[in-house]
Amino acid sequence: MSTLTAIRQGRQGYWLSTPALALYLGLLVIPLLLTLVLSFNVFDYSSGIDGDAYTLDHYSSLLGDPYFYEIFLRTFWISALTTLLCVVIGVPEAYILSRMGAPWRSIFLILILTPLLISVVVRAFGWSLLLGADGLVNQTLQAFGGSPMKLLYTPFAVVIALVHVMLPFMIIPVWTSLQKLDPAAEQAALSLGASQLTVIRKVVLPQIMPGVLSGTLIVFGLAASSFAIPGLLGGRRLKMVATLIYDQYLSELNWPMGAAIAVALLLLNLLIMLSWNRMIEGRYKKSLG
Amino acid sequence: MAFVQLEGLGKRYGEIDAVVATNLSVEKGEFVSLLGPSGCGKTTTLQMIAGFVEVTSGRIVLDGRDITHAKPASRGLGVVFQSYALFPHMTVKDNVAFGLRMRKVANTELQLRVDRVLKLVRLNQHAERYPRELSGGQRQRVALARALVIEPPVLLLDEPLSNLDANLREEMQFEIRRIQREVGITTLMVTHDQSEALSISDRVVVMQAGRITQIDAPYTLYEHPRTEFISGFVGKANLLPGERDGAGVVQVCNRGDGELTLSLRPEKIDLREKGQGRLQGQIVSRFFLGSQWLYGVSTALGELCVVRRNDGSAPMNEGTPVGLDWDAALLRVLSVDEVPA
Numbered sequence: 318m319s320t321l322t323a324i325r326q327g328r329q330g331y332w333l334s335t336p337a338l339a340l341y342l343g344l345l346v347i348p349l350l351l352t353l354v355l356s357f358n359v360f361d362y363s364s365g366i367d368g369d370a371y372t373l374d375h376y377s378s379l380l381g382d383p384y385f386y387e388i389f390l391r392t393f394w395i396s397a398l399t400t401l402l403c404v405v406i407g408v409p410e411a412y413i414l415s416r417m418g419a420p421w422r423s424i425f426l427i428l429i430l431t432p433l434l435i436s437v438v439v440r441a442f443g444w445s446l447l448l449g450a451d452g453l454v455n456q457t458l459q460a461f462g463g464s465p466m467k468l469l470y471t472p473f474a475v476v477i478a479l480v481h482v483m484l485p486f487m488i489i490p491v492w493t494s495l496q497k498l499d500p501a502a503e504q505a506a507l508s509l510g511a512s513q514l515t516v517i518r519k520v521v522l523p524q525i526m527p528g529v530l531s532g533t534l535i536v537f538g539l540a541a542s543s544f545a546i547p548g549l550l551g552g553r554r555l556k557m558v559a560t561l562i563y564d565q566y567l568s569e570l571n572w573p574m575g576a577a578i579a580v581a582l583l584l585l586n587l588l589i590m591l592s593w594n595r596m597i598e599g600r601y602k603k604s605l606g
Numbered sequence: 607m608a609f610v611q612l613e614g615l616g617k618r619y620g621e622i623d624a625v626v627a628t629n630l631s632v633e634k635g636e637f638v639s640l641l642g643p644s645g646c647g648k649t650t651t652l653q654m655i656a657g658f659v660e661v662t663s664g665r666i667v668l669d670g671r672d673i674t675h676a677k678p679a680s681r682g683l684g685v686v687f688q689s690y691a692l693f694p695h696m697t698v699k700d701n702v703a704f705g706l707r708m709r710k711v712a713n714t715e716l717q718l719r720v721d722r723v724l725k726l727v728r729l730n731q732h733a734e735r736y737p738r739e740l741s742g743g744q745r746q747r748v749a750l751a752r753a754l755v756i757e758p759p760v761l762l763l764d765e766p767l768s769n770l771d772a773n774l775r776e777e778m779q780f781e782i783r784r785i786q787r788e789v790g791i792t793t794l795m796v797t798h799d800q801s802e803a804l805s806i807s808d809r810v811v812v813m814q815a816g817r818i819t820q821i822d823a824p825y826t827l828y829e830h831p832r833t834e835f836i837s838g839f840v841g842k843a844n845l846l847p848g849e850r851d852g853a854g855v856v857q858v859c860n861r862g863d864g865e866l867t868l869s870l871r872p873e874k875i876d877l878r879e880k881g882q883g884r885l886q887g888q889i890v891s892r893f894f895l896g897s898q899w900l901y902g903v904s905t906a907l908g909e910l911c912v913v914r915r916n917d918g919s920a921p922m923n924e925g926t927p928v929g930l931d932w933d934a935a936l937l938r939v940l941s942v943d944e945v946p947a
Contacts, residue, residue: 501691504658505749507678508685509705509756519704523695601695 356576375577396540407487470552487532494528614664639803642813684753705756883929
């Protein structure tokens with residue numbers, strides 16, 4: 318018996334996962350638990366954090382203050398809109414990509430991935446140059462006789478930059494599931510009398526739903542917790558949850574409140590993503606396995 | 607005019623001719639196989655008929671209608687793909703009903719037709735299953751049912767059996783032929799398997815390097831192969847040098863440098879005692895094929911292949927000297943291949 322099969326059969330095989338587990342435990346689970354504990358600590362503006370006293374005050378003020386509701390609501394509609402736009406743009410793009418010929422396909426795939434190679438901060442500044450009060454867009458508008466518009470520090474700027482950043486995360490899972498499709502199935506549908514549009518709607522789309530689902534989960538999760546783009550393009554007034562947490566930690570120095578908001582964001586995010594996953598997967602699980 | 611007519615059909619990919627000026631007539635209800643090695647243009651020809659590949663030159667006429675440039679959907683042909691191309695997210699029933707739904711067939715009639723065709727392919731028990739829950743042979747039959755249910759004028763089969771294992775393949779050959787006879791549908795099948803083509807077709811079209819090199823009924827094709835390539839591709843063949851004797855009868859030329867190339871099938875050679883027959887040799891190899899023995903016999907004209915029925919008697923041993931005999935009327939004169947194989 319080889320060592321490998323011995324490891325597979327025995328329990329000692331689980332030890333192989335120690336490095337990954339240690340990393341996961343040390344860098345994710347423990348900090349999360351510390352954050353959770355912190356969110357229950359008492360905070361006083363004159364004396365700071367009291368690590369021995371516990372309270373539910375932060376959560377009750379979170380639940381009682383409409384100011385927080387507004388920010389949470391804004392975060393989720395901006396994330397949902399970003400996800401929707403990523404589906405609308407990314408799915409057809411992935412489909413076209415999968416239909417391309419040999420040299421072009423890899424060229425365009427790399428082009429789609431290039432945004433990932435540039436820092437989010439740099440890209441956000443790029444957008445603020447374009448969308449600023451005397452940025453390129455407004456200069457062009459004025460050159461054609463239009464009046465300048467307020468673009469920067471609006472939800473529009475945040476959504477457009479988020480879509481730009483998130484698009485690869487939608488295209489790649491969709492593209493992967495498109496690779497698994499049998500091209501002959503499309504020909505079969507055509508020969509059975511379906512139009513090209515019907516083929517996409519009835520044959521292609523249902524089969525790539527698992528890819529679209531993972532894409533939406535990744536994009537929504539990343540968008541709802543994004544910090545740099547809302548921070549730089551949303552400005553001081555258009556706050557999202559991540560920027561709010563940052564303010565609580567670094568401006569107000571109210572760490573327990575920041576921790577409470579972070580925990581709330583995590584829970585809400587999980588709740589939304591799990592129910593979305595259930596809803597979509599339930600529909601396609603039986604047929605696609 | 608024939609039911610399906612290919613007139614000078616051709617396809618060019620850049621500099622390469624995949625199919626060259628092909629003419630073929632298929633009668634209504636006929637089962638025709640396109641047989642050839644891979645890359646001979648048989649699949650391209652089928653795809654042009656189905657409408658998946660643009661035609662470069664020539665015409666395709668179906669029942670008097672020119673469909674050369676018609677869209678696949680408007681041709682209404684039934685196509686069965688090598689990979690079956692079932693819709694994995696639909697049940698067997700929905701797969702089969704797809705073509706009828708596209709034709710907006712009323713629900714009651716749709717149910718009736720789906721049930722009928724599933725019975726025909728013996729899958730009525732599996733209507734609610736998904737393709738991944740079926741075996742290869744069952745998927746094959748779903749693909750067949752899906753193509754047949756729209757009652758197409760022509761059924762196109764692209765290597766329909768190549769993904770099945772040997773036993774199942776034979777079973778499905780007969781199954782396809784049974785269904786084709788029962789429905790009476792005109793069928794064109796592409797295959798690279800000569801035994802498949804011989805066993806179920808009315809006529810076999812041999813293709814080589816984009817051209818048709820012989821069209822005949824299976825028996826005629828086997829007994830009278832036109833060229834060296836065909837004699838070797840369809841069944842096994844011994845190639846012998848030959849010449850015409852004084853009376854004009856073809857004979858094997860024992861000197862080894864005849865002006866003709868002759869083909870002699872392995873099962874047409876008799877094994878005799880040493881010293882008897884037309885040619886002397888020695889058995890050098892022996893393979894057991896179950897119902898037959900396959901011998902390699904070394905002779906002055908090279909190594910010949912001889913097939914003997916397994917009649918229960920003891921087989922010959924390697925090294926045994928034997929005499930070979932045959933009926934001169936079974937020798938076939940081959941013409942030189944006009945296309946490179």
